[in-house]
Amino acid sequence: MTTLNEPLYRDDYLNxxxxxxxxxxxxxxxxxxxxxxxxxxxxxFIGGFFAVMLRLELxxxxxxxVTAETYNKLFTMHGIAMIFFFLIPSIPAVLGNFxxxxxxxxxxxxxxRLNLFSWYLYNVxxxxxxxxxxxxxxxxxxxxxxxYSSSYTLSDPVPVVxxxxxxxxxxxxxxxxxxxxxxKMRAPGLxxxxxxxxxxxSYATSVIQVLGTPVVxxxxxxxxxxxxxxxxxxxxxxxxxxxxxxxxxxxxxHPAVYIMILPSMGVVSEVVTCFARKRIFGYKFMAFAxxxxxxxxxxxxxxxMFISGQSIYAGLVFSALSFLVAxxxxxxxxxxxxxxxxxxxxxxxxILYAFGFIGLxxxxxxxxxxxxxxxTDVHLTDTYFVVAHFHYIMVGGAVMGYLAGIHYWWPKxxxxxxxxxxxxxxxxxxxxxxxxxxxxxxxxxxxxxPRRYYVYPPEYQVLNVMSTAGASILGLGYLIPMxxxxxxxxxxxxxxxxxxxxxxxxxxxxxxxxxxxxxEVPEVTHExxxxxxxxxxxxxxxxxxEAAHE
Amino acid sequence: xxxxxxxxxxxxxxxxxxxxxxxxxMWAFLITEVLFFGGLFTAYIxxxxxxxAAFASASHHLDVVMGGINxxxxxGSSLTMALAVHAAQEGNRKSTLAFxxxxxxxxLTFLIIKGFEYQHKFADNLFPGANFVSHGAEPGHxxxxxxxxxxxxGVHAAHMIVGILLLLIIMGMTAKGKFTATYHSxxxxxxxxxxxxxxxxxxxxxxxxxxxxTGRAQ
Numbered sequence: 001m002t003t004l005n006e007p008l009y010r011d012d013y014l015n016x017x018x019x020x021x022x023x024x025x026x027x028x029x030x031x032x033x034x035x036x037x038x039x040x041x042x043x044x045f046i047g048g049f050f051a052v053m054l055r056l057e058l059x060x061x062x063x064x065x066v067t068a069e070t071y072n073k074l075f076t077m078h079g080i081a082m083i084f085f086f087l088i089p090s091i092p093a094v095l096g097n098f099x100x101x102x103x104x105x106x107x108x109x110x111x112x113r114l115n116l117f118s119w120y121l122y123n124v125x126x127x128x129x130x131x132x133x134x135x136x137x138x139x140x141x142x143x144x145x146x147x148y149s150s151s152y153t154l155s156d157p158v159p160v161v162x163x164x165x166x167x168x169x170x171x172x173x174x175x176x177x178x179x180x181x182x183x184k185m186r187a188p189g190l191x192x193x194x195x196x197x198x199x200x201x202s203y204a205t206s207v208i209q210v211l212g213t214p215v216v217x218x219x220x221x222x223x224x225x226x227x228x229x230x231x232x233x234x235x236x237x238x239x240x241x242x243x244x245x246x247x248x249x250x251x252x253x254h255p256a257v258y259i260m261i262l263p264s265m266g267v268v269s270e271v272v273t274c275f276a277r278k279r280i281f282g283y284k285f286m287a288f289a290x291x292x293x294x295x296x297x298x299x300x301x302x303x304x305m306f307i308s309g310q311s312i313y314a315g316l317v318f319s320a321l322s323f324l325v326a327x328x329x330x331x332x333x334x335x336x337x338x339x340x341x342x343x344x345x346x347x348x349x350x351i352l353y354a355f356g357f358i359g360l361x362x363x364x365x366x367x368x369x370x371x372x373x374x375x376t377d378v379h380l381t382d383t384y385f386v387v388a389h390f391h392y393i394m395v396g397g398a399v400m401g402y403l404a405g406i407h408y409w410w411p412k413x414x415x416x417x418x419x420x421x422x423x424x425x426x427x428x429x430x431x432x433x434x435x436x437x438x439x440x441x442x443x444x445x446x447x448x449x450p451r452r453y454y455v456y457p458p459e460y461q462v463l464n465v466m467s468t469a470g471a472s473i474l475g476l477g478y479l480i481p482m483x484x485x486x487x488x489x490x491x492x493x494x495x496x497x498x499x500x501x502x503x504x505x506x507x508x509x510x511x512x513x514x515x516x517x518x519x520e521v522p523e524v525t526h527e528x529x530x531x532x533x534x535x536x537x538x539x540x541x542x543x544x545x546e547a548a549h550e
Numbered sequence: 551x552x553x554x555x556x557x558x559x560x561x562x563x564x565x566x567x568x569x570x571x572x573x574x575x576m577w578a579f580l581i582t583e584v585l586f587f588g589g590l591f592t593a594y595i596x597x598x599x600x601x602x603a604a605f606a607s608a609s610h611h612l613d614v615v616m617g618g619i620n621x622x623x624x625x626g627s628s629l630t631m632a633l634a635v636h637a638a639q640e641g642n643r644k645s646t647l648a649f650x651x652x653x654x655x656x657x658l659t660f661l662i663i664k665g666f667e668y669q670h671k672f673a674d675n676l677f678p679g680a681n682f683v684s685h686g687a688e689p690g691h692x693x694x695x696x697x698x699x700x701x702x703x704g705v706h707a708a709h710m711i712v713g714i715l716l717l718l719i720i721m722g723m724t725a726k727g728k729f730t731a732t733y734h735s736x737x738x739x740x741x742x743x744x745x746x747x748x749x750x751x752x753x754x755x756x757x758x759x760x761x762x763x764t765g766r767a768q
Contacts, residue, residue, distance in 0.1 A: 108561035110571040176578045184571040185561070214582045218589030222701065231678040231697055232690065233593070239690035244596055248589050516560065
């Protein structure tokens with residue numbers, strides 16, 4: 001109905017408007033995704049800076065660079081920046097924002113203004129946190145455990161708590177937006193079991209964001225109240241209950257781990273099937289496994305509290321339920337492997353990251369079982385074993401998946417291809433650097449080195465030096481993509497609509513996409529991953545768009 | 551183009567889809583609200599189970615009559631809001647506005663009564679903190695009751711204030727003739743929010759005021 005009065009050549013979403021206002025007041029989900037990309041990259045490098053400081057301090061057994069207090073602040077700020085301001089928004093707010101509407105054939109998310117608003121909330125929360133960072137930081141650990149955070153710390157946790165509280169609403173609003181969009185705005189014929197697995201993953205993630213985040217929000221309100229009025233809610237000396245804070249905190253913060261890992265699983269599913277040129281193995285199992293992880297993820301928070309004074313019977317139940325999470329997780333790993341089996345694998349950058357994800361996630365997941373066992377957890381709690389375990393999940397898993405997605409969709413987002421050689425090189429560097437950094441920490445933790453101390457006995461030094469050396473390689477591995485990805489923006493937009501020959505709806509649009517994504521709402525008549533047998537049903541509309549461009 | 555087509559945002563195919571999306575969005579939001587209050591209710595359950603006697607005696611300080619009147623006021627406002635939604639569905643702008651005005655007045659009445667209650671608590675030194683004075687057997691645990699009382703009713707009152715501001719906006723839109731018999735989902739969704747805030751109070755009133763009615767000194 002609108003095509004009549006539009007010119008033949010049309011601006012993509014990047015050219016549709018110029019100037020500051022066209023970005024800061026944009027309602028286009030693709031531009032908001034780019035805004036998020038810039039914001040979270042900023043916080044990623046801030047968090048990375050703190051990590052570098054930590055690893056430098058741990059090169060030697062004694063304290064040399066920083067004091068104990070500063071060290072406490074460094075690991076706290078590292079955790080807060082990385083978890084709240086990078087990992088949780090990373091894939092949902094950037095790749096999800098950009099591709100959820102495009103993968104379901106919609107012109108935008110259901111609530112574009114809410115989407116922009118959540119980006120602003122993110123940044124307001126970020127400003128509160130930055131304010132704390134530049135005025136001295138806090139030393140409570142990212143978990144804000146009471147009563148230390150409310151009654152004892154000499155640093156001021158209130159601004160960060162306010163920042164994380166505000167950030168939480170950004171996360172909730174993104175979740176609501178995705179839920180409604182996926183429920184109500186799928187293209188005709190796009191039934192639930194024709195949805196790409198990235199959409200299933202985004203859906204499950206949104207459910208967790210909507211159900212979990214409000215609980216940590218109210219826990220932080222109560223914490224702030226205790227801190228400001230000196231009245232006991234959590235401080236046992238003032239008749240409060242510290243375990244209650246831990247329950248409320250982990251009711252969100254354990255599912256939050258799945259906010260970080262599920263979207264990466266979605267990305268890996270897209271990438272594995274595309275570059276193996278095969279249907280995903282066991283589509284429905286994959287979809288149910290995603291939902292299964294999201295649901296079970298809500299029932300296991302108590303495994304963070306085995307030694308905290310929680311009832312031993314509660315511990316038993318939480319332990320058993322935690323083991324159950326391994327089942328859907330294993331289904332996913334087996335099915336990716338089965339998809340790769342006898343596939344015609346093209347070794348391009350995205351699948352290298354996906355390989356990294358599968359291997360590292362498996363190690364991270366299996367070491368999680370050590371920690372879910374009551375007896376071994378008593379030995380391993382608060383050691384470097386825990387640190388290594390969750391870095392294998394969050395960095396080896398979530399960040400690898402994020403980078404797989406960035407590399408997979410970069411041509412669609414920008415219209416440009418990055419330098420494949422450098423990209424492969426940095427994927428390799430990241431894998432090596434990651435393992436060198438974190439594998440020694442498993443051994444350190446098993447030998448008994450506690451986390452969160454800036455000094456340690458000299459017998460731990462060799463492994464710590466290995467870890468620090470690995471971290472420097474890892475840091476380099478993160479800097480290289482920054483350079484070649486930004487460099488690619490200087491090149492002309494020659495990536496083409498569908499450089500990977502993918503079957504997803506997002507690849508039927510020109511690269512970069514038009515502001516409203518689709519001229520006509522696409523109709524879906526088939527399952528998502530028809531890779532066997534050469535051409536796929538979307539070939540026709542792609543060439544149409546190409547013609548319109550010339 | 552007909553009137554309601556101008557209300558169709560570009561990302562939607564038709565008015566029905568837009569309406570369903572808005573309604574689902576509001577329900578999803580209310581679920582987050584349930585969990586937000588849920589954290590407070592959890593804390594309440596934990597502490598009341600731990601300190602039943604202190605909670606009963608602390609509860610005696612609350613004014614059952616004022617709270618009871620407020621319960622009636624809020625229930626009445628929910629009725630008038632439901633009638634406003636019904637009038638909006640029929641496209642009757644005049645009675646929509648009239649019922650919304652009733653809702654507004656009742657909502658403000660609730661807040662005014664609540665304000666007097668708070669004032670009495672402050673005057674009796676029952677606000678938690680350095681000035682808290684209690685003559686009960688377990689002052690620390692009674693203070694916990696008042697932490698929860700002020701937190702729960704305070705968060706509820708904050709929702710009432712937001713509700714009243716939203717109601718004023720919706721009334722302005724109604725007066726301008728934005729809504730028709732076919733397009734009025736903001737009115738309906740605001741109604742959902744208002745009823746939700748009402749329901750929270752229906753739980754708060756017995757939990758806080760009616761712990762031990764028979765044991766009151768009077």
